[in-house]
């Protein structure tokens with residue numbers, strides 16, 4: 238059954254979901270039905286940071302699919318607001334330290350989930366991978382990032398595209414500038430034109446606590462300057478953060494940031510992207526959860542009202558992150574968590590979630606029927622994922638541990654107060670010396 242993303246949303250009524258309709262299940266293999274422990278009603282506390290923009294709609298869509306298969310398990314939404322988990326990660330750390338974990342929590346494939354594995358906080362999920370055949374059906378690059386010693390420790394639910402330049406189509410057109418600048422020098426000249434016309438050239442919050450938005454820009458510019466291999470080398474022990482190439486990347490980042498004056502009271506990533514959606518700002522560099530904000534929340538039309546392109550200089554590269562869910566040791570309702578994870582890994586669960594979230598599914602093959610759920614942006618992203626070189630994100634958990642990220646955050650926060658690029662590079666060198674293993 239073919240169904241567009243918008244009509245899928247309307248049909249499930251995800252904005253206020255109470256029970257699923259199983260629409261996607263009807264057209265896909267879906268997950269096996271599971272009830273609560275011993276058939277009794279049970280509850281499932283799901284911890285995430287999905288509260289903004291299309292994030293909450295995507296979570297609701299996944300819950301609708303879960304409810305369809307698990308009518309006896311009550312979903313309890315334990316989300317903590319704050320883009321990129323800026324606040325949620327700290328709350329979660331306290332709960333894990335107190336040994337009162339939620340039944341399942343959002344993590345990110347790569348170093349971030351590695352932190353929880355190292356701390357002995359996660360159950361091995363290899364049995365579920367074998368039972369569901371996920372070791373064969375999931376993308377192998379993603380699988381590597383959730384494994385330790387041949388065992389699987391989480392279930393990926395999406396793949397997000399990080400190096401995306403979003404733009405307001407009409408504003409760019411009226412200023413005679415491209416929504417897809419081919420390189421950084423063309424991008425800078427476009428930013429200059431937007432500034433001269435009195436609009437915000439690049440929308441990003443400069444508020445304390447939102448430094449992750451700036452770090453996100455910084456990492457895309459570094460990837461643009463360094464390329465895939467040199468970027469990957471930075472995250473290994475002995476990576477040369479003091480190099481001339483890193484200095485050049487940071488200088489370019491600094492030039493770009495000089496066109497990012499801040500966004501007033503629009504602070505969270507979705508408020509910032511709304512400035513682009515409304516034509517008050519020309520560009521935003523952000524992950525593709527922004528797409529859900531444009532399409533699902535603001536009801537804008539892809540290409541016509543907003544546009545996208547790789548961050549200049551990253552053509553051919555797909556900088557990515559992957560959200561996943563876990564089974565924490567000591568979860569109150571283990572059986573309900575396994576039921577949740579089963580849906581997260583299923584075709585029905587991943588389609589319900591990703592088609593609303595602005596992400597693509599982490600399974601290795603997508604059927605032609607599923608493709609009809611994905612709008613033009615998602616089809617583009619899927620295509621890029623297939624043909625591009627895959628590169629791991631810093632800000633969203635792939636290449637660096639939480640502690641390393643925190644050290645980078647400190648350097649970025651200082652940069653936001655003094656714009657001192659040399660000091661920023663020294664901070665990054667120091668962070669690597671302390672945290673690379």
Ligand code: GAL
Pocket residue numbers: 286287292319320321322345397506524526558559560632633
């Ligand atoms: C990322 C996460 C996305 C999205 C974004 C903004 O770290 O992978 O799923 O939620 O933060 O909050």
